[in-house]
Amino acid sequence: MEIDSKLPNLSVNIFTQMSQLAQEHAALNLSQGFPDFDVTPELTALVKGYMDKGFNQYAPMQGILALRERIQNKVLKLHGARYDAQTEITITSGATEALFAAITAVVNPGDEVIVFEPAYDSYVPAILLNKGIPVFLEMKYPDYHIDWNEVRDALTDKTRLIILNSPHNPTGKVLDHKDIKALGQIVEGRPIMILSDEVYEHIVFDGVSHLSMARYPELKERSFVVSSFGKTYHTTGWKVGYCLAPKSLSMEFQRIHQYLTFSVNTPIQLALADIMAQEDLYLGLSEFYQKKRDHFLSLLAGSRFRPLACQGTFFLMLDYSKITQEKDHVFARRMTIEHGVTAIPPSVFYHEGKDHRVLRFCFAKKNETLETAAKILCKI
Numbered sequence: 576m577e578i579d580s581k582l583p584n585l586s587v588n589i590f591t592q593m594s595q596l597a598q599e600h601a602a603l604n605l606s607q608g609f610p611d612f613d614v615t616p617e618l619t620a621l622v623k624g625y626m627d628k629g630f631n632q633y634a635p636m637q638g639i640l641a642l643r644e645r646i647q648n649k650v651l652k653l654h655g656a657r658y659d660a661q662t663e664i665t666i667t668s669g670a671t672e673a674l675f676a677a678i679t680a681v682v683n684p685g686d687e688v689i690v691f692e693p694a695y696d697s698y699v700p701a702i703l704l705n706k707g708i709p710v711f712l713e714m715k716y717p718d719y720h721i722d723w724n725e726v727r728d729a730l731t732d733k734t735r736l737i738i739l740n741s742p743h744n745p746t747g748k749v750l751d752h753k754d755i756k757a758l759g760q761i762v763e764g765r766p767i768m769i770l771s772d773e774v775y776e777h778i779v780f781d782g783v784s785h786l787s788m789a790r791y792p793e794l795k796e797r798s799f800v801v802s803s804f805g806k807t808y809h810t811t812g813w814k815v816g817y818c819l820a821p822k823s824l825s826m827e828f829q830r831i832h833q834y835l836t837f838s839v840n841t842p843i844q845l846a847l848a849d850i851m852a853q854e855d856l857y858l859g860l861s862e863f864y865q866k867k868r869d870h871f872l873s874l875l876a877g878s879r880f881r882p883l884a885c886q887g888t889f890f891l892m893l894d895y896s897k898i899t900q901e902k903d904h905v906f907a908r909r910m911t912i913e914h915g916v917t918a919i920p921p922s923v924f925y926h927e928g929k930d931h932r933v934l935r936f937c938f939a940k941k942n943e944t945l946e947t948a949a950k951i952l953c954k955i
């Protein structure tokens with residue numbers, strides 16, 4: 576039997592490929608974005624406690640209300656934005672499901688979707704499966720800013736959605752007030768929605784603020800704001816995220832969510848609702864990761880790798896052009912096999928494989944891991 580593939584040009588994603596290669600060669604895995612340190616035992620104890628107390632059946636389709644209320648309060652406090660926990664917040668199977676559901680809710684065949692490259696790998700497949708047309712625009716190397724004039728020029732009467740990601744994976748770029756103003760002017764009076772991937776919302780550095788779409792009423796009314804507990808609580812394997820959107824958008828979103836997963840596992844949602852009461856856990860995350868970024872940077876100071884700016888996320892882009900002119904995916908593989916450190920080649924985040932001779936390193940790692948990796952990198 577054969578299937579006529581709907582995604583014929585896509586193979587196993589880069590995170591799976593590189594993590595597998597790292598494993599095969601017992602390399603330090605700084606490729607796929609996940610911490611190598613553990614979650615706070617308090618959180619796992621809460622999950623276990625709820626399981627032991629019998630909270631093991633279906634959660635409501637929209638998510639456990641206590642968790643939605645915590646999110647409602649957090650977003651109100653941080654961004655001054657009101658979302659109704661009853662109708663405007665949905666708990667999802669990671670941000671990945673939320674992104675898929677939002678794109679499916681909005682994109683009809685022939686609709687154009689603006690995607691900024693380098694782009695996280697799950698956006699385009701979701702657009703294509705819904706028969707939408709990705710319209711690619713490039714963030715400008717080396718600081719990866721968006722040229723808003725290009726965005727304006729790319730608009731047509733078929734433009735339906737703009738996908739944004741700030742703080743940005745893989746570049747660490749964070750949108751600023753000028754970006755928000757330009758975006759506001761561009762969408763004003765047009766039937767264009769925004770999908771804002773904010774999974775690294777709590778990881779921003781050097782006093783930079785995360786400007787959520789939720790903050791701006793004229794953007795909020797047309798936005799799906801997506802986040803992930805995986806990044807915030809060091810639990811990428813739990814796959815729990817959420818989506819904020821005004822009522823009419825959330826209704827359509829939930830129609831899809833209901834048939835994608837129906838609901839997300841119960842004990843983890845209950846535990847997350849409890850742990851969210853400790854605001855310092857997410858408010859302290861930027862400082863925690865800034866220390867890791869700076870430690871890694873100082874360890875690399877004598878190396879031939881040149882760091883690019885990193886305003887947020889737990890990824891650092893390193894230019895390796897002083898070492899070799901090999902393509903990024905070739906060097907990433909060779910570095911794994913010959914030197915025992917694995918990173919992500921960002922050319923995979925461009926539809927035409929643009930290659931700036933940089934690699935993405937995940938620094939959500941124990942200090943020992945970063946130190947061992949840096950020692951190796953300094954010798955390359």
Ligand code: PMP
Pocket residue numbers: 608668669670671672695740743744772774802803804805811814815816
């Ligand atoms: N968006 C971005 C930018 C990401 O980096 C990731 C994964 N780390 C996701 C979405 C998916 O998040 P989740 O693991 O919660 O599905």
Ligand code: GLN
Pocket residue numbers: 588590591606607608609744
């Ligand atoms: N978001 C993670 C990263 O960028 C990986 C997620 C995945 O493996 N699909 O590394």
